[in-house]
Amino acid sequence: EDQVTQSPEALRLQEGESSSLNCSYTVSGLRGLFWYRQDPGKGPEFLFTLYSAGEEKEKERLKATLTKKESFLHITAPKPEDSATYLCAVQAAHPPPGGGNKLTFGTGTQLKVEL
């Protein structure tokens, strides 16, 4: 069974204080690892997809990296508007019949950036 574990559960940063969020996973062959941002009462917003170990992607203050066992979401000099819950999800290379491009989500890291 595919599993995703995110840490920490919650993180409080001062504006400008860089940090990293962790996503550890076990999957029977990784097709892709996804990062999403979710604001309260809204659906997840797509950030990145990573497909192979060593891959890195960047978007503004965010940078996602991938190894064979985990992914990191690095936040550089965060601002209050980066406050949100960050979700990690994996997609298996061999989904069950009818499973399509099923995603398995972690429980998320709730980030709060303060002035």
Add this chain to the structure above:
Amino acid sequence: GAVVSQHPSWVICKSGTSVKIECRSLDFQATTMFWYRQFPKQSLMLMATSNEGSKATYEQGVEKDKFLINHASLTLSTLTVTSAHPEDSSFYICSAGSNNEQFFGPGTRLTVL
């Protein structure tokens, strides 16, 4: 980017009634749509995978007769919560697949009184 809409954004209903939630992909065709449920401070739990023109695939523990899913076209999937009870109150989110990626709708908050 790909846009997915949901309607309604929130609904309040009486126990025992049925509620239909629509999910539409606005600028792309989605052969596969997914329905998730999210309880407060918890992550998204996949309920079912909906493939256009065929029956939905439900996750273990999800009652298919209670949560009816119809994927009649490449841009529309519906979730009907039948005979809703207070324990069905939750945030329901759909997503639509395109090129191995999933794009999520804004969610529907269901409250059953």
